[in-house]
Amino acid sequence: MRPARAARLAPVALALAAGLLQAWSVAWPWGLELAPWLRRGEPAGWLQVASLAAAVALLARSPDARALLLRALVFATAWLAGVFAWLFTSMHVYGGMAAPLAATAVLLLALFLALDYALAAWLWWRARPAAPWAAALAFAAAWTLAELARGVLWTGFPWGAGGYAQVDVLGALAPWMGVYGLGALAALAAAWLALARGAAWLAGAALVLALWGWPGAGAWLHARLPQPTQPAGTLPVRLLQGAIPQDEKFDAERGIERALRWYGQALVRAAQTPSLAGGLVVAPETAIPLLPQDVPADYWAQLAAAIRQGHAAVLMGLPLGSLADGYTNSVVGWRPGAAPQDAAHAPARADYRYDKHHLVPFGEFVPPGFRWFVNLMVMPMGDFARGALPQPALEWGGQRIAPHVCYEDLFGEELAAAFREPTQAPTVLVNVSNIAWFGDGVAIDQHRGIARLRALELGRPMLRATNTGATAAIDHRGRVLAELPRGVPGELDAVVQGRQGLTPYARWAARWGLAPVAAAALLLWALALAAGGRRRMGP
Structure with missing residues (x-):
């Protein structure tokens, strides 16, 4: 050369x-x-x-x-x-x-x-x-x-x-x-x-x-x-990780049957565990990979009865909706005593519901003009409806528990919208995810780091329940308190401290989103150019 x-x-x-x-x-x-x-x-x-x-x-x-x-x-x-x-x-x-x-x-x-x-x-x-x-x-x-x-x-x-x-x-x-x-x-x-x-x-x-x-x-x-936030009591939690392989997850004879059995047994067992009294059990995004109406009614009957008579509240990710009404990627929740007697409609009449707001392009909605790209793949995709921003938290165990779904924790300014009213601000954050789509690699580690940063920004503990990892409990300082090994079924028990009060980030991001960051960057740009003197072009 x-x-x-x-x-x-x-x-x-x-x-x-x-x-x-x-x-x-x-x-x-x-x-x-x-x-x-x-x-x-x-x-x-x-x-x-x-x-x-x-x-x-x-x-x-x-x-x-x-x-x-x-x-x-x-x-x-x-x-x-x-x-x-x-x-x-x-x-x-x-x-x-x-x-x-x-x-x-x-x-x-x-x-x-x-x-x-x-x-x-x-x-x-x-x-x-x-x-x-x-x-x-x-x-x-x-x-x-x-x-x-x-x-x-x-x-x-x-x-x-x-x-x-x-x-x-x-x-x-x-x-x-x-x-x-x-x-x-x-x-x-x-x-x-x-x-x-x-x-x-x-x-x-x-x-x-x-x-x-x-x-x-x-x-x-x-x-x-x-410390801009203060303690708001403790919450015992159990985070579930079914570890259903992604290439089996939507297979009727393997993944779906396994998910129904594993999560059903784990949820019933956890809801009735005395050490979780006043606590929370969380199952990940699409833990049940079927619409509720496609699941046998006796399955919901057993689950609803266990929660109604149990000690702990339950949050679970699953799709909701119909062809006529549209679909949502949702989290449903039940508190003891509030689970419905009409078991066949348990998810539809859940004590709590959160619908995902920030949808994934190509995964949960198809951008205009890109249908041809989606047609090159065989993975299940759809056009989901967006949930509102913000949505109410689940009140339980002296805490206000705010779930969000997978990709949403990239957007701290959107999570901060729930902090506009300080007296109703969440005290605990929950992320339910399934990033098994991306293999057993660095995506799991990157997502854990994202969750740690969100916990720091908002001054709240972050609970993560995932299909294959990283299922973890993170405190308000971004420290990982406990984590399950990735890729294997498991149940993670931890106790987290809820937090109250607002961080400065939560205050300004709740009101103005990212506009203050852009304004500060533009101001620094102008000041640097005004005070730094001119230079000749070139290296």
């Missing part, structure tokens, strides 16, 4: 490598560990900052706009494709799509979403201030706006946002600024490492090393920041 050609390709190769490291920083996917800085399945905040710093350096040294756009697109596409590579599993293994088409679909989705970051990088490169501090601040602002665009436009797909890698380092700040604020701080640190010089660089590097190199930094921050 000619030296000139190699010199042009080397930055692109480095951008590709940096993008993959950025993806892996959200949840380290490899068995090669360097504890406590690299642990399989856990976020690596230092790696996220380091890989983004490498990308900023490459962008800043771009000789022209064409080179800059190529580097930005390669970095962002590698990052995003690496984060949600598990979509290949859902489309190819379970959806029946040919492997080349499934891989192409993942890359095209990543490339499309990467356009937000390429635009942000170009705007920053064109307007970059001369002063390194201002250039770093402008980059953090532009990058945050790109993160927001990805999380909002086209129904939003914020999976793998940079802030999720920071849950163990900067998580104590999440109750104030949320995941996008954490991502902005990490972007600022990365840009400073890439752009500063001399003594200023040494000072910044020392601060970065102190925060991201010291394993106790996260705990140190938590100990020094005030």
Whole structure:
């Protein structure tokens, strides 16, 4: 290869490598560990900052706009494709799509979403201030706006946002600024490492090393920041994980029969367990993979009787509706004494019901013009109706328990809508999921990290009941209290502390959504450009 050609390709190769490291920083996917800085399945905040710093350096040294756009697109596409590579599993293994088409679909989705970051990088490169501090601040602002665009436009797909890698380092700040604020701080640190010089660089590097190199930094921050929420009593819980293989889940002779038997027995046993008195039992999303009217009436009779005479309330995920009325992806609940006598209509007359609000494109609704894409797959899909936002919580055991379904916990601003009225705000959050569509891989770890960040933002414990993992109890500080091994049937018992009072994030996100983050980023962008001085174009 000619030296000139190699010199042009080397930055692109480095951008590709940096993008993959950025993806892996959200949840380290490899068995090669360097504890406590690299642990399989856990976020690596230092790696996220380091890989983004490498990308900023490459962008800043771009000789022209064409080179800059190529580097930005390669970095962002590698990052995003690496984060949600598990979509290949859902489309190819379970959806029946040919492997080349499934891989192409993942890359095209990543490339499309990467356009937000390429635009942000170009705007920053064109307007970059001369002063390194201002250039770093402008980059953090532009990058945050790109993160927001990805999380909002086209129904939003914020999976793998940079802030999720920071849950163990900067998580104590999440109750104030949320995941996008954490991502902005990490972007600022990365840009400073890439752009500063001399003594200023040494000072910044020392601060970065102190925060991201010291394993106790996260705990140190938590100990020094005030707690914005207060205890609201305890709740004993049992979380169910049936571990029905995804390729059997909707098979009448294997998965459906197994789900009915396993969850039926587990729910009856749990509802009647004295140690769970005043507590909660949770079964995952589509625990029963049938419409209630397609389940034998005596099944509901046994379950309703056990709950009516039992000690614990029950939440269970299942689809509801009919062809005439439409369908919902729902969570139904019963409290002892309130389960209906008319067992044949037990789910329809549940004591509590939550309908999923934020539906998954292609999985739960088909975007206009994409029916041809859905027809390439054989996985069950549908057009579900959306639930309202917000919906009331289940009141039980002295707690207000707010469920949501799987993908919805990516949208902290939507969960925050339930906190608009402080006296009715949830005290416990519950996520029911089935991400067995994506295999036994890093998607499970990434989703656990998302749940930990939501618990921190809103100052509430998060209970997760899933089909194959991660079934876990998480406290209001984002710490995993207990977790079941993935991929095996199990019942997880824990006691969580409900919380009352609002975090600053819950207050502003409940009222204004993500608008304050966008406004802050735009303000910082304007200040950086106004105070940082002009620079000549080029590297």
